[in-house]
Amino acid sequence: MEKTDAGTSVGVADPYAHVDRCDHLTDEGRCRFAVKHGDRDPAFADARSAEEFRCPVVADGADRTPKVADETPESGDGSNLPGPWDWADCPHFRSRQHDRECVRCGLAEVRLAHGDERPLLEEHHLSYADGSGGGGLGDDDGNDDRPGHEITVYLCRWCHSKVHDSWARVDDDASPDPEAIAAREARRSREQDEMGFESAADRFDRG
Numbered sequence: 001m002e003k004t005d006a007g008t009s010v011g012v013a014d015p016y017a018h019v020d021r022c023d024h025l026t027d028e029g030r031c032r033f034a035v036k037h038g039d040r041d042p043a044f045a046d047a048r049s050a051e052e053f054r055c056p057v058v059a060d061g062a063d064r065t066p067k068v069a070d071e072t073p074e075s076g077d078g079s080n081l082p083g084p085w086d087w088a089d090c091p092h093f094r095s096r097q098h099d100r101e102c103v104r105c106g107l108a109e110v111r112l113a114h115g116d117e118r119p120l121l122e123e124h125h126l127s128y129a130d131g132s133g134g135g136g137l138g139d140d141d142g143n144d145d146r147p148g149h150e151i152t153v154y155l156c157r158w159c160h161s162k163v164h165d166s167w168a169r170v171d172d173d174a175s176p177d178p179e180a181i182a183a184r185e186a187r188r189s190r191e192q193d194e195m196g197f198e199s200a201a202d203r204f205d206r207g
Contacts (some may be wrong), residue, residue: 001169002126008164009134010126010163011168011169011172011173012169015127016076016077017077018075018077019077023056023094023191024092024093025058029054030054030062031092032057033092034048034049037123041092043089044092056090057083057089057090058078060082060083095150096123096149096150097152097154101121101157103117103170104153104163104170105154105159105174105176105180107120107156107180107181108120108122108184109154110188111187112190117187117197120156120187121155121156122150122157122160127133127150128148129150132147153170155170156180157180158177158179159177
């Protein structure tokens with residue numbers, strides 16, 4: 001399995017297998033990075049501009065029509081998509097999970113508006129962008145020329161600990177830890193109490 005620089009497991013053998021889509025991909029199949037941040041990599045932006053900013057992973061070069069206008073690509077490394085590239089080929093690929101639930105056990109986040117308690121969910125890097133201090137994407141000897149990409153998911157605190165302790169995998173068929181369920185339900189109860197409304201008249205009558 002992939003490991004961090006600290007030597008702890010990230011819980012997956014192939015980070016790209018857990019990708020839904022690139023954060024820079026628009027619903028029309030075009031590259032948002034090349035459009036909005038082309039000054040960061042002019043050569044990349046010029047190449048995409050010449051192809052009408054089509055993402056080379058999801059757009060087929062044989063015709064000029066993007067392929068993901070109405071649906072999200074299936075999870076994976078992009079090899080199932082019609083473009084000539086896979087996700088790993090793009091120098092600006094980035095994938096961060098947006099659904100606030102644990103990808104391993106399904107625990108959903110419950111955040112209290114005015115609390116400073118530790119969140120139930122934590123970001124977990126399956127791989128890191130170049131220069132951000134994480135493990136590479138090559139084999140055990142580091143033999144790979146692919147760029148380092150940020151691939152991030154959410155894990156609950158309990159699953160996060162288990163994964164980094166090296167015995168659990170992100171794709172395990174797991175149920176939420178009893179302590180995780182108890183913490184979530186306690187927060188839900190307090191959330192419902194905070195959402196309750198009591199008029200000033202009722203409060204004064206009770207006093």
